[in-house]
Structures are given as C-alpha cells and as structure tokens.
Amino acid sequence: xxxxxxxxxxxxxxxxxxxLIALGYTMVYGTxxxxxxxxxxxxxLGAWVSYTLATAFGYTGPNLLHAFIIIxxxxxxxxxxxxxxxxxxxxPLRDAARLNVLITAIGVALLLENxxxxxxxxxxxxxxxxxLLPDVRLYGIQLGAGGAAGGTVWxxxxxxxxxxxxxxxxxxxxxxxxxxxxGSAMRAASHDVRTAALMGVPVDRxxxxxxxxxxxxAAAAGFLYVMKYPGISPPANTTWALLGLKAFVAAVVGGIGxxxxxxxxxxxxxxxELFGAGYLSPHYRDAYVFALLIAVLLIRPxxxxxxxxxxxx
Amino acid sequence: MEQQADWRESKAIILLRGLLPYxxxxxxxxxxxxxxxxxxxxLSLGPIVITSFYTKVxxxxxxxxxxxxxxxxxxxxxxxxxLGHAGFMAVGAYVSSWITYYGSLYRFDSAAMKAEFWSEGSxxxxxxxxxxxxxxxxxxxxxGLPSLRLRGDYLAIVTLGFGxxxxxxxxxxxxxxxxxxxxxxxxxKELLTGVGGALGFDGxxxxxxxxxxxxxxLITVVVAYRLKExxxxxxxxSIRENEIAAEAMGVPTTKYKVRAFVLAAFFAGIGGxxxxxxxxxxxxxxxxxxVKSIDFVIMVVLGGMGSISGAVLAATGLTILxxxxxxxxxxxxxxxxxxLIIVMVLRPQGLFGIRExxxxxxxxxxxxxxxxxxxxx
Numbered sequence: 139x140x141x142x143x144x145x146x147x148x149x150x151x152x153x154x155x156x157x158l159i160a161l162g163y164t165m166v167y168g169t170x171x172x173x174x175x176x177x178x179x180x181x182x183l184g185a186w187v188s189y190t191l192a193t194a195f196g197y198t199g200p201n202l203l204h205a206f207i208i209i210x211x212x213x214x215x216x217x218x219x220x221x222x223x224x225x226x227x228x229x230p231l232r233d234a235a236r237l238n239v240l241i242t243a244i245g246v247a248l249l250l251e252n253x254x255x256x257x258x259x260x261x262x263x264x265x266x267x268x269x270l271l272p273d274v275r276l277y278g279i280q281l282g283a284g285g286a287a288g289g290t291v292w293x294x295x296x297x298x299x300x301x302x303x304x305x306x307x308x309x310x311x312x313x314x315x316x317x318x319x320x321g322s323a324m325r326a327a328s329h330d331v332r333t334a335a336l337m338g339v340p341v342d343r344x345x346x347x348x349x350x351x352x353x354x355x356a357a358a359a360g361f362l363y364v365m366k367y368p369g370i371s372p373p374a375n376t377t378w379a380l381l382g383l384k385a386f387v388a389a390v391v392g393g394i395g396x397x398x399x400x401x402x403x404x405x406x407x408x409x410x411e412l413f414g415a416g417y418l419s420p421h422y423r424d425a426y427v428f429a430l431l432i433a434v435l436l437i438r439p440x441x442x443x444x445x446x447x448x449x450x451x
Numbered sequence: 452m453e454q455q456a457d458w459r460e461s462k463a464i465i466l467l468r469g470l471l472p473y474x475x476x477x478x479x480x481x482x483x484x485x486x487x488x489x490x491x492x493x494l495s496l497g498p499i500v501i502t503s504f505y506t507k508v509x510x511x512x513x514x515x516x517x518x519x520x521x522x523x524x525x526x527x528x529x530x531x532x533x534l535g536h537a538g539f540m541a542v543g544a545y546v547s548s549w550i551t552y553y554g555s556l557y558r559f560d561s562a563a564m565k566a567e568f569w570s571e572g573s574x575x576x577x578x579x580x581x582x583x584x585x586x587x588x589x590x591x592x593x594x595g596l597p598s599l600r601l602r603g604d605y606l607a608i609v610t611l612g613f614g615x616x617x618x619x620x621x622x623x624x625x626x627x628x629x630x631x632x633x634x635x636x637x638x639x640k641e642l643l644t645g646v647g648g649a650l651g652f653d654g655x656x657x658x659x660x661x662x663x664x665x666x667x668x669l670i671t672v673v674v675a676y677r678l679k680e681x682x683x684x685x686x687x688x689s690i691r692e693n694e695i696a697a698e699a700m701g702v703p704t705t706k707y708k709v710r711a712f713v714l715a716a717f718f719a720g721i722g723g724x725x726x727x728x729x730x731x732x733x734x735x736x737x738x739x740x741x742v743k744s745i746d747f748v749i750m751v752v753l754g755g756m757g758s759i760s761g762a763v764l765a766a767t768g769l770t771i772l773x774x775x776x777x778x779x780x781x782x783x784x785x786x787x788x789x790x791l792i793i794v795m796v797l798r799p800q801g802l803f804g805i806r807e808x809x810x811x812x813x814x815x816x817x818x819x820x821x822x823x824x825x826x827x828x
Contacts, residue, residue, distance in 0.1 A: 173604050230796045237532055238799045240604055241752055244745060245791030252784040374784075376740055380615070386608060425619045428612030435605060436597045 143279060143291040145416045146409070151297040151366060153408020154304035158359035159385035160392070160400035161311060162352030168328040168395035169348055172236050175243040176223055178382020179250035180216050180353045184360020185370055185378075186260050188212045189267050200272035208270060209361045213354040220353025224346055247379070254373035267368040271296050300362045307355060308401055314351075315397065324348060328395065380424060384411070387431045393441030402442060406430075472677075476669035483509075484662035506661060507731065508774055513664035514726050515766035517671045519750035520759055521718030524675060526748065527757035527805075528684060529711040530691030531599065535610025536719050536747045538617045539587040541739035543720025544727035545621065545646050547583030548655040548734060551576055553642070555656055556631050564656040576658040580667070580724040587720025588713045595712035600705055606712075611741050621736035622649045651735035652727070659728040667725060671718050675759050678714075687711050688757065688805070749787055753794060755803030764808070 159181050166174040188208050197204045227246050231239050254260045275292040315321035323344045326334040335341045363381075364370055371377040384407055392403025407427055414426040434441065487506045518536060525533045554575050555562045564572060590613075598609035624644040628634050634642060646652045678684045686707045689697040698704050727734045750769055754761025773783055794801065803811065809818050 173608065227792055227796070231799070234795075234799050235530075236604065237526075237530060237756075238795050240532055240607065241748065242792055242795040244748070245788045245795065247788075248745070248784055249788035249792065252781075252788060256781060256785075376742065379741070383608070383611060383615075387612070390605075390608070421623050422619055425616045428616050431612050432597060432609060435601060435609060439601050439605075 140291055141416060145412050147291070147293060147297050149409035149412035150405060151300045151408070152412060153388075153405035154301050154401075155359045155363055155366075155404070156381075156385045156388045156407050157401045157404025158304050158307065158355050158362075159382060160389040160404050161308065161397065162356045163386045164389040164392075164394055164396065164400045165324075165348050165352050167389065169324070169331070169345055170228070170239070172239045172243060173386060174352075175240075175382075176227075176246040176250060177352065177356055178379050178385070179247045179254075180220060180223075181356040181360045181363075181382055181385075182373055182378035183219065183250065183254065184212055184216050184357035185267075185364045186254060186265075186360075186373060187215050187357070188361040188364060189265055189370055190260070192268050192270065197270060198268055200269055202271070205270040205365075209358060212361050213357045216357030216360075217350045217354040220349040220356075221346055223353075224349040228349075229342065229345075251374045251378070260373050262372045262374065264372055265370045267364040267370055269365075269368065271299060271365050296366055300366060303358065303362065307358060308397070311351065311355070312397060320344070320347065384424075384427050387427055390431060391434050391441055393443035396441070396443045399441055399443035472673045473670060476673060477666055479669060480662050480665040483665050484660060487661045507729075508771065510659065510661055510664045510729055512767050512770045513661070513668040514722050514729070515747075515750065515770045516668045516763050517664075517718055517722035517725070518747045519754065519762040519766040520668075520671050520675045521715045521722065522747045523751050523754075523757065523759065523762045524678065524687070524711050524718075525715045526751050527755075527762070528679065528687035528691060529708055530756075531708055531712065532604060532607040533610045533712065533715070534607045534741055534744050534748065535594065535614040536715070537739045537741065537743035538610065538614030539591060539716040539719035540723035540726065540743070541614070541617050541621065541734070541736070542590050543580075543583035543587040543723030544734045544739070545583075545652065545723075546586040546720070547576075547579035547724030548652050548727045549646060550579035550582055551658065551728065552627070552652070552655050553634065553645075554579065556628075556634060560631055562654050562656055564658060572656065572658065576656075576663070576728065580663075580721050583724040584717045584720035587723070588717040591713045591716025592709065595709045595716075599708040599712060611744075614739070614741050614744060618736045618740055621646065621739075624648045626650075627652060627654060649736060651733045653733050655727055655734070657728055657730045659725045659730070664725050664729070667718075667721050671721075672759060672763065674718075679757075679759065683707070683710070691757070746787075749791055752791060752801055755801030755805065757805035758801065758803040758807055760808040761801060761803035765802075 159177065162177045162180070163174060166172070166177070191208050191211055192204075195204070195207075197208070223246055227242050228239060231242055255262055272295060274295040276295055276298055277293045278290040279293070313321075315324060323334070323339045324347070326337065326339050327341050327344045327348075331341055334344075385404065388403035388407040389400050390403070391406060392399025392401070407430070410426055410430060411423050415423040418426075487509060518540065522533065522536050525531050552562050555564075555572065558571070558575065594609060594613045595606070598606045624646045625641050625648065626645065627647045628637055628642065628645045637645065678687075686697070686702045689700065689702055690704050690707060694704055723734075723739075726732055746769070750765040751762055753769070754763070754765035769787075773780070776783065808814060
C-alpha cells in the first residue's frame with residue numbers, strides 16, 4: 139500500500155510535467171499541423187537554463203523567492219527562443235508541404251541539442267541542480283500501525299508545487315483560449331489559417347504567441363523537472379528527446395489539438411509509466427508508453443477527447 | 452506457313468532482359484572486390500595508395516547507400532515520413548547475426564568465419580541476410596498497417612516509438628552463448644534471446660565483404676530505379692503529390708503505402724545484416740536509436756526526395772565527411788542540422804528534387820546531345 143501511494147504521487151507529478159510539455163505540442167499541432175520536434179529541446183533548455191542561472195546567481199539553498207526568480211527568467215528566455223525559432227525556421231515554410239516543416243523541426247531540434255552540447259555552452263557532462271524548493275513534508279498518510287517498515291507516505295512540497303503550478307498554468311491557458319480575444323484568434327487560426335486571415339485575424343502574430351506560450355510552458359516543465367530529479371542529463375542525451383516524445387504521445391492519447399486532452403493524456407502516461415515501472419518491470423518503462431500509443435492509434439486514432447466536435451487550439 | 456517469331460520477343464530473352472541488370476550488379480561488385488585491398492594489403496594506382504582503411508570506408512558507403520535508397524522509397528517516392536529506419540536495421544542486424552552465429556556454432560562447431568570466398572559459410576550468410584530482411588519486412592507490415600491508415604505524421608511518431616521498443620527489448624536480452632556446449636545446456640528462451648543485451652552482440656562472424664555489401668547496394672539501387680519507372684512507382688509518387696487525387700484516380704493508397712513501407716523495411720533489414728557482419732562493428736542496441744534514423748533521413752532530404760542518384764551521392768558524401776573531419780566531430784551534427792534547415796527553407800525538394808543527376812540542366816543537355824547523335828533520324 140505504501141508503494142502504491144508513493145507510485146501514485148510520483149505518477150501524478152511526472153504526469154503533470156508531461157501534460158505541461160504536451161500543451162506545447164498540442165497547440166502547435168492544432169494550428170500548424172506538424173509535430174514540433176524542437177519542443178523537446180526547448181524543454182531541455184528550460185532545465186539547463188535554470189541550472190545555469192541558479193549557478194550564476196550563486197543560489198545554493200532552498201528559497202522560494204529564488205525559485206520564483208529562476209522559473210520566471212527561464213520562462214522568459216525560452217519564450218524568446220520559441221519566438222525566434224518560429225520566426226526564422228517555421229514562418230518561411232508556412233506554405234510548404236508538411237513533410238518539409240517536419241524535417242525542419244527535426245533540424246531545429248538537432249541544432250539546439252548539439253549547439254548546447256558544445257563545451258563552451260552546456261558541455262557534455264551531466265550536472266546536479268541545487269535544491270531551490272525546501273524539502274518539506276507537507277502531509278503524512280499513516281498506513282496501518284506505522285511499524286518500522288515506514289508506514290507513512292509523505293506528500294512533499296515539490297510534488298504539490300508541480301501539480302499546483304501545472305494546474306494553475308493550464309487554467310490560465312484555458313482562460314486565455316476561451317475567454318480572451320487572443321484566444322478566439324488562436325481558435326480561429328487553428329480552425330482554418332487562411333480563412334482566419336481573411337477575417338482579419340493577425341495570423342502570424344497569433345502563431346508567434348502560440349509558440350511563445352508553448353515554449354514558456356515547456357521551460358516551466360524543465361524547471362520543475364530538475365526540481366524533482368536534480369540529476370540533469372547532458373543536452374545531447376536521448377533522455378530529453380524521449381521525454382519529449384512521451385509528452386507528444388500524451389497529446390495524441392488525449393486527442394491532439396485539445397487542451398483538456400493534453401492534461402488527461404499527460405497524467406495517464408505518467409501513471410502508466412510509473413505503475414508499469416513499479417509493478418511490472420522497470421526495464422520496459424519506455425515500451426509501455428509506446429505500446430499505449432500504438433493501441434490508441436489502432437482503437438481510437440482521434441484520442442480520448444478527440445470527437446466530431448473537436449476543440450482545437 | 453507459320454509466322455516466324457521474332458527472337459527478341461521470346462520468353463527467354465525477356466527474362467534475361469529482366470535479370471540482366473542484376474547480373475551486371477554481381478559482376479560489378481565482383482570487380483570491386485578484386486580491386487579493393489583486404490586486411491593489410493594495399494593497392495597503388497600511381498600516386499594514390501588505397502589501404503584497407505579505404506576498404507572499410509567504402510563498405511560503410513555501400514551500407515549507407517542501401518539505407519538511404521531504401522528510405523527514399525518511403526520518404527521520397529511515397530511522401531510518408533518514417534523515423535524508424537534504424538529500428539528495421541536493428542531487426543535485420545540481430546536476426547541475421549543470430550542465424551550466422553548460432554548457425555555457425557551448430558554447423559561448423561565454431562563461430563569463426565569460413566575464410567574462402569564462396570563456401571558453406573557464405574551461403575549461410577546469404578540466407579541469414581535474406582531472413583533478416585524478411586523479418587524486418589514483417590515488422591514493417593505490423594508497424595505500417597495501423598499507422599499508414601492515419602494522417603502522415605503519425606507514421607513518424609509510431610516508427611520512432613517502434614525503434615525505441617526494439618531497443619528496449621534488445622537491451623534486456625540474455626548474454627551470448629559461447630560455444631556448442633553452452634547452447635546444449637541453455638533453455639530455448641536463453642538460446643532465442645542470446646544476443647548480448649546492452650553489451651552488444653559480440654563474436655558475429657565477419658562475412659560482410661566489399662562484394663556482398665556492394666551486390667546488395669547495387670541491387671537496391673536497381674530495384675529502386677526500376678520501381679520508380681514502373682506503375683507501382685507512379686502510384687507511390689501520386690500518393691506523395693496528392694493523396695486525395697490519387698485515391699480518386701483509383702490508387703488504393705493505404706495498400707500502396709504499406710507496400711512501399713514493407714519494401715523499404717526489407718532493404719533496411721538487409722543493410723542491418725551487412726552492417727552487423729562488417730569487420731569492426733559490434734551491433735549494440737544503443738547505437739540503433741532514432742539518431743541513426745535521422746542520419747538516413749538527412750541523406751534522403753539532402754539528395755532530393757525521390758532522387759536515387761541524389762540519395763546515393765548524399766550517402767557517399769555524408770559517410771566520407773565525418774571520416775575526413777574527425778577533429779571537428781563535435782560540430783558535425785550542428786553542420787548537419789544547419790544543412791537540413793537551410794535546404795528545407797531554400798530548396799524544399801532537396802538538392803536534386805525528384806530528378807536524377809543526369810536529368811539536371813547541364814548534364815541533361817549532354818545526355819540529349821549524345822542521344823541525338825545515336826538516334827537515327
């Protein structure tokens with residue numbers, strides 16, 4: 139039972155990170171209809187930028203204010219990066235075939251990864267993130283008599299913050315998309331770019347903002363990821379691309395182009411991965427996710443929330 | 452009186468005409484084998500001294516050509532985007548290595564290579580290669596059928612996932628069994644999965660010679676070229692150009708997409724088998740990941756999507772380049788990435804587009820002039 143609860147907590151926390159990344163994929167796919175492979179690299183940069191900033195500012199101990207500064211700066215930097223990528227690489231290809239955009243996205247991802255792996259930038263060595271969030275146990279769930287075998291499962295501040303922050307950001311996004319003028323523009327552009335342009339929607343600006351928001355969310359996910367798992371893999375490591383892929387799978391499982399789908403899909407993937415690793419075999423944790431993807435594509439290619447009245451972003 | 456049948460129309464001649472390119476492939480590859488030095492031998496052509504290092508690079512080029520040209524059938528002709536070519540390569544590599552390794556143990560009592568050029572060992576190797584290709588094709592069918600029914604880029608993500616699943620499973624396989632005694636003691640499961648796990652499959656007899664690599668490279672090129680000019684190739688290209696229009700013209704699009712995919716997987720499996728049996732390569736699950744798949748995609752994209760000579764040239768260039776620029780290894784991928792982006796932005800169809808090198812403007816004129824002289828009126 140202890141193991142079950144612990145896995146559940148970890149699964150929810152990893153799942154909400156997947157959900158945050160999946161939002162970026164789903165928004166871009168909803169509008170431009172291509173898989174933004176570079177998104178995983180933005181997530182990686184989010185992790186590395188927050189590490190570099192924390193080291194540069196000389197932060198060593200837990201401090202919520204410092205954490206707030208770092209996450210804000212990281213989100214700003216990555217949002218700028220997302221804007222630049224869209225402007226330089228994707229906008230010239232707005233009318234090109236989708237295959238070309240897809241290949242360009244891979245090119246951008248490779249470029250970001252390998253440039254950051256240069257010795258003068260982030261290098262090829264793994265790093266260890268300082269703990270910025272205090273290691274506070276918020277709530278203990280007492281199980282049974284609470285013997286020597288650790289009958290208490292602790293809910294930690296990190297997990298609560300990850301879930302809380304993800305939910306807040308997603309709520310904010312939901313609000314922007316369904317209650318603001320910008321959101322209507324995004325929905326219009328995702329429905330039909332050309333018609334939206336004819337109706338006076340500033341399509342280019344809207345798409346830029348989509349990228350900015352998506353990259354900022356990925357950066358937040360990167361920061362939270364290194365808070366939960368302080369050992370940072372080197373930039374060119376396949377870990378990052380794999381995490382990004384799993385997030386994309388989350389978007390597909392939830393129904394691509396759908397925001398609530400991304401959230402549910404992310405949580406589902408996180409839980410599947412951690413329960414599979416905990417109860418079946420830890421060696422096949424990547425395989426479970428992709429097996430789920432193939433199963434979803436076979437049974438319900440539109441994903442859980444994808445239906446005839448699809449809400450695209 | 453019976454009408455005299457034209458001898459050129461007889462069945463035997465037609466059959467021969469169909470087979471002739473392949474016979475030429477074999478002859479050419481045999482010529483190459485005689486030309487390239489093996490082991491410590493060198494070959495000097497005036498000032499140029501060719502050592503076995505070049506033989507090794509030359510073999511690498513052949514394998515890259517097999518991979519790039521076969522991927523071109525899916526990415527270039529049919530316009531589907533596969534990112535799992537290394538996965539099929541891994542399937543072919545492991546299946547064929549398993550057959551040659553344990554086959555050699557069973558038949559010759561040792562995994563050492565039979566040194567003679569044409570021996571029982573070569574036959575075993577040939578069979579193993581074809582079996583590896585066939586297995587890769589079966590996997591291609593299983594992966595392709597669900598995802599090719601859907602929109603194009605799902606294939607990219609499913610093939611990527613497939614490659615990762617293959618890698619994860621290979622990493623969990625059991626150690627290689629050393630000799631026949633161990634094989635007899637081992638259980639079926641240990642024997643079937645005895646491919647070395649994360650350490651890689653060591654001890655595979657190194658049968659891949661210049662001859663074998665280039666026979667298959669040339670055959671791949673011939674098959675791809677004949678396919679392009681055939682009714683099937685036209686169907687592939689029509690799918691790439693406009694799937695809805697192709698469907699409306701009566702092309703069963705899903706069926707053709709799966710066909711292209713299975714064919715490409717078959718050749719990728721053979722390429723993998725050749726790679727695994729090449730001297731100096733130890734196949735390893737970590738190596739066969741999607742980064743390798745992307746390498747092949749870059750070759751296809753640079754050469755021109757749908758151009759065989761483009762893929763061949765790109766495969767050759769991108770195999771030689773890292774060897775020539777070893778000290779800049781850290782920058783290699785950056786250069787590749789920039790090349791990809793620049794080519795996509797400035798020349799979306801790739802360097803040659805769908806055309807072959809002799810169809811491009813300067814050479815085009817030459818070819819036409821040569822034909823004009825030869826042609827009668």
